[in-house]
Amino acid sequence: MKKTKLKRLAFGGLVMTVILVQTACKPSDLSKENLIPRPVSVSATGSSFDLTDQTDIFIQGESVELKQIGQYLADKLNPSTALGIEVKTTVDAPVPGNIFLSLSGSDAELGEEGYELTITGKTVNLVANKPAGLFRGVQTIRQLLPAKVEMGDKQKGPWKLATGVIRDYPAYGYRGSMLDVARHFFTVDEVKSLIDKLAYYKMNVLHLHLSDDQGWRIEIKSWPNLTAHGGKTEVGGGEGGFYTQEQYSDIVKYAQDRYITIVPEIDMPGHTNAALASYAELNCSGKATELYTGTEVGFSTFCTNKEVTYKFIDDVIRELAALTPGEYLHIGGDESHATKIEDYIPFMNRVQDMVIAHGKKVLAWDEIALATLKPNTVVQYWAKAENAIKGVAQGAKVLMSPAQNAYLDMQYDSTSVFGMHWAAYIEVDKGYNWDPANLVPEIKKENIMGIEAPLWSETISNLKEAEYLIFPRLSGYAEIGWTPVELRNWDNYKIRLASHGERMKAMNINFFPSKLVLWDSKDKK
Ligand code: TNX
Numbered sequence: 001m002k003k004t005k006l007k008r009l010a011f012g013g014l015v016m017t018v019i020l021v022q023t024a025c026k027p028s029d030l031s032k033e034n035l036i037p038r039p040v041s042v043s044a045t046g047s048s049f050d051l052t053d054q055t056d057i058f059i060q061g062e063s064v065e066l067k068q069i070g071q072y073l074a075d076k077l078n079p080s081t082a083l084g085i086e087v088k089t090t091v092d093a094p095v096p097g098n099i100f101l102s103l104s105g106s107d108a109e110l111g112e113e114g115y116e117l118t119i120t121g122k123t124v125n126l127v128a129n130k131p132a133g134l135f136r137g138v139q140t141i142r143q144l145l146p147a148k149v150e151m152g153d154k155q156k157g158p159w160k161l162a163t164g165v166i167r168d169y170p171a172y173g174y175r176g177s178m179l180d181v182a183r184h185f186f187t188v189d190e191v192k193s194l195i196d197k198l199a200y201y202k203m204n205v206l207h208l209h210l211s212d213d214q215g216w217r218i219e220i221k222s223w224p225n226l227t228a229h230g231g232k233t234e235v236g237g238g239e240g241g242f243y244t245q246e247q248y249s250d251i252v253k254y255a256q257d258r259y260i261t262i263v264p265e266i267d268m269p270g271h272t273n274a275a276l277a278s279y280a281e282l283n284c285s286g287k288a289t290e291l292y293t294g295t296e297v298g299f300s301t302f303c304t305n306k307e308v309t310y311k312f313i314d315d316v317i318r319e320l321a322a323l324t325p326g327e328y329l330h331i332g333g334d335e336s337h338a339t340k341i342e343d344y345i346p347f348m349n350r351v352q353d354m355v356i357a358h359g360k361k362v363l364a365w366d367e368i369a370l371a372t373l374k375p376n377t378v379v380q381y382w383a384k385a386e387n388a389i390k391g392v393a394q395g396a397k398v399l400m401s402p403a404q405n406a407y408l409d410m411q412y413d414s415t416s417v418f419g420m421h422w423a424a425y426i427e428v429d430k431g432y433n434w435d436p437a438n439l440v441p442e443i444k445k446e447n448i449m450g451i452e453a454p455l456w457s458e459t460i461s462n463l464k465e466a467e468y469l470i471f472p473r474l475s476g477y478a479e480i481g482w483t484p485v486e487l488r489n490w491d492n493y494k495i496r497l498a499s500h501g502e503r504m505k506a507m508n509i510n511f512f513p514s515k516l517v518l519w520d521s522k523d524k525k
Helices: 002-024 064-081 131-144 188-200 245-256 273-278 307-322 341-357 366-370 385-393 428-432 463-470 473-482 490-506
Strands: 041-051 057-060 087-090 099-103 115-119 124-128 159-168 174-180 205-209 261-268 328-332 361-365 378-381 397-400 448-455
Touching: 057 064, 064 087, 064 099, 064 131, 099 131, 115 131, 124 131, 131 159, 131 188, 174 188, 174 473, 188 205, 188 245, 188 463, 188 473, 205 448, 245 261, 261 307, 307 328, 307 341, 328 341, 341 361, 341 366, 361 366, 366 378, 366 385, 378 385, 385 397, 428 473, 428 490, 448 463, 448 473, 463 473, 473 490
Parallel strands: 057 087, 057 099, 099 124, 174 205, 174 448, 205 261, 261 328, 328 361, 361 378, 378 397, 397 448
Antiparallel strands: 041 159, 115 124, 115 159
């Protein structure tokens, strides 16, 4: 009798130990992982894969591109895990104990950026049609590991991945953010830091607003005074700055290595004071303006009926197109209140042709729909739905950046230190809770190229201040762009976002700790 009791006790103890060990060794349920963006499909198999000092990343064949992706993952995992993960090549199937990256090329559903991640107790097997898909899948692997994997120095393991299968691909092909480097200048390293975060949330475009009234930020060799003079200041009178073409190409390459396209914008015919201050001949008066460090809009315009204006623009577009591997050049076109509409329309028509002549497609703010859109011109909806609808009526695709929902420079609430509120206060739930395809009845999913969340920089002057406005809203925009609408809801998202607080801290991101989210206080894994 006693013996049985003892046995029972021992058995009970064993069960307890198993439960405790399992809890300590979380995660074991892939479906409970807090991934952002939420994947299209997840099926869990209930156990886990261990990263150990025996684990390496194997890539299929000798592809330089796959090696780079493997190395990117190794570089993300090694500082914190200190497991000495190396990148190796193999022609065979996954080798037990390792991570395996390969291309299959024949899974139509996965498209350009989709991936399938199969994790068993033995292997982590990531497959995609294209390298871009592997790169997106690598972000999922990062997010499946404990938050402290993102720390820059050695952390305590274990490093476990829950087992199961994730099949995942984006709802929209264009998922981006924009940084205004004209109102305040941001350094190359600051831009790279933002690119890293976009990559983490599977975004694929960074639009750079390179010129405005307050500054010209990209070197144009044929018009050197644009940066020598026009780049010298910024909002508030600070010293401004600009990117040399070499530095700019470095940003483009850094983004490319992360499967992110840079879309450069030269805003015109308004928002051009920096250029007008640098070259007298671009003014109808023939006199150069003063540099401007305030925050008014709508007072400047190129002289649309002078030929030199078009010679200038052609040179700028030619040099910019040569620096741009992506398909789009952005020509602004917003708030040209100082340009008569009868001048604005032929101007925008002519400049579109110039972009096309240099082998690129046009992106422009929604006012461009007042002109005649060329084939492939995309309208970026920011303010007036009626403009975007005019674009759709002309057969154009729309990029969705409605200021009331998607402007990262809008304050969270009336207590926000940075930002403005002319369009709205955008708390984290409001930023998340909308569907691009269900906002304006006339703009349907098939009319939409994607989503972009712009950050204007009148009120912010460095990366930390920018981060306060960007995070945690960015991950919501990333999810809107990636995850099918049926899988998106705030109650589910806010729990996943809560666990990303630790991830953002590990990445040293200065995020706004919204009270709407019950942020995890420590790394639970
Ligand atoms: C409107 S959005 C602008 C920008 C300002 C922004 C501030 C757009 C196309 N034009 O010039 O920076 O508001 O929120």
